[in-house]
Amino acid sequence: MASKTYAGKTVEVTDEGYFVNSSDWTVEMAHEIAKEEGLSLTDKHVAVLNFIRDKHAKGEVLTIRAIGKSGIVDIKGFYELFPGSPLKLASKIAGIPKPSSCV
């Protein structure tokens, strides 16, 4: 475990930088985490982050396909917003645990 300071608040994160308590998260913090990842957040990014936080809060398993059906972005758009491994990157910036899709 480690800790990090975003938007003036110190939070607990895992060794890989994922929030330990997703309730610590605010949009202001998201902007700073994104900056560390070399991204600058648009409204579209934030809409996606809220969508996945909402799914996470309901205990649903996140998949890229589900985000493609969210009505906010299609899968291609999701890759453009969060390049590389979009689900991992978006989860990190959204302050939720690292996705463990393979079970």
Add this chain to the structure above:
Amino acid sequence: MKKIIILGGGTAGTIMANKLRKALERNEWKITVIDKHRTHYYQPGFLFIPFGIYNRQDVVKPKMDFIPAGVEVLFTDVDCIHADNSELVLTDGTIMKYDILIIATGAQTRPDQIPGLTEKLWYKKIYDFYTIEGALALREFLKKWEGGNLIINIADMPYKCPVAPLEFAFLADEYFTKIGIRKKVNIKYVTPLSGAFTKPRATRMLSDLLVEKNIEIIPDFYLERVDNDKQTIVSYDGREIPFDLLTIVPVNMGDEVIARSGMGDDLNYVPTDKHTLQSKNFENVFVIGDASDIPTSKAGSVAHFSAEILFENLMSYIEGRPMLAKFDGHANCYIETGFGKGSLIDFNYDTEPLPGTFPLPGIGPFGLLKNTKTNHYGKIMFRWIYWHILLKGKEMPIEPLMTMAGKCKKC
């Protein structure tokens, strides 16, 4: 008379029918199994068909052979489940009422979900081995193939038996070696995961095996479409990989009846309490096997272990007691690694696969995360166990909840 309907008579539904019929009074409880197909497939056997190790007869038997006397069986599709009214409507319009519904409709491959997959190269140069049709067609293709780029791809998560495509890669390596064309076959394992598997220790062990067998792994590849003219697979971030033979695990989804009934998530899996196996939305609906959304492997071993838990909980539910049995996500998978060897992983919701030994009275111990001949026999024996013990819901010398005995955290 009270009624239990089991929707789906595959691995999980058949086990439940056997357990419940034995426990419930026949003059109190009527049990009905509904399935749209008469044939029971031993799906783990599909993996061996393309390489001529098993043939059709090895993996099919009539469903009726495994359903106990005193259980009504209807072979029909279901139009809709009206869970609010505790009833379902069959395709011919018949309405069936139930006191308890057990959903065991499994997961199916959906090649239609990937653009270009089922066009002109489908079953010409593109095959799946997750269906009997695909496995048999691939067998015929491989008899004549002279080599080239073999791409093994997984379209999306989650899919049944997460180790099956790896086993396919290992068996392909062995097969092409034995028929003398391994040098002409370039095997690539293309996966949406960041490695061979996501659980760290199993990934390490399996990646080493891939390297040892000269199988290239291409991670983080999320399939968008198949280009039939260029003969390539294309990812959402624009990478393209050419193939001469594409063997693919298409998107897996729950049955359409779940979607039609408005009871599923976006992949048609039913939201289910991961400990009690009760549906999250309907108190008298329970879900078992691949049809549920619980975060563990979609595997026959999970169906088997969770059946014991569901059985206990149903007994409590029927008698109006609290449901105390809690499923831990226990999964146990033999991994065929080629050349007569195999590995074994055993894990649950909280514990990743660990090295060590797996005790099994009378037969084992098997080596966990090790590559041994005994593990290979475990896999081969599993078919016999499946037909003769597992489906009939008989006791097995293995506990439903995972045990730490023999496992080693620091190895």
